Amino acid sequence: MQQISPSKFKDWLQEAASLGEPLVLDVRETWECQLASIAPEGCDVMIMPMQTVPARLTELDKDRPIACLCHHGGRSMQVGAFLERQGFTQITNISGGIHAWSSEVDPSIPVY
Known part of the structure; x- marks a missing residue:
């Protein structure tokens, strides 16, 4: 699974757009x-709490570029690994999560 920092998200987005939405x-x-x-x-944003992912798996396209996000990067890493085991081919984890996003990209996002 690819790891990207929030500061590299725009680069990932440009690359991912060539593979799908x-x-x-x-x-x-x-x-x-x-x-x-x-x-x-x-890009689209879909909120799917970690515990609901297995039941909602059919809502996701296995070939769509997906960047997983959580608070610090741990839950999103676990979900990304789960998705890869289910046959998803374009999974990336946003390392540091929304906490890092606030410090690296947009300081107006509250830290909690």
Whole structure:
């Protein structure tokens, strides 16, 4: 699984767009997404809390470029590994999660 820092997200987005419509899969809890969230241009964002991923797997395209996001990068790494085991081919983890995104990309995003 590819790892990218939030500061390299735009580069990933450009590369991923050549493979399909990129998706940020935010695997945090709904309350966390209400506190702090991202809406990068050029891709969709889907909120799918980690524990719901197995039941909602059919909502995801196995060949779509997907960047997984969580608070610090641990849950998203686990979800990414799970997706790869299910046959997903274009999985990336945003290392450091939304916490790093706030410090590297957009300081207006609250830190929690």
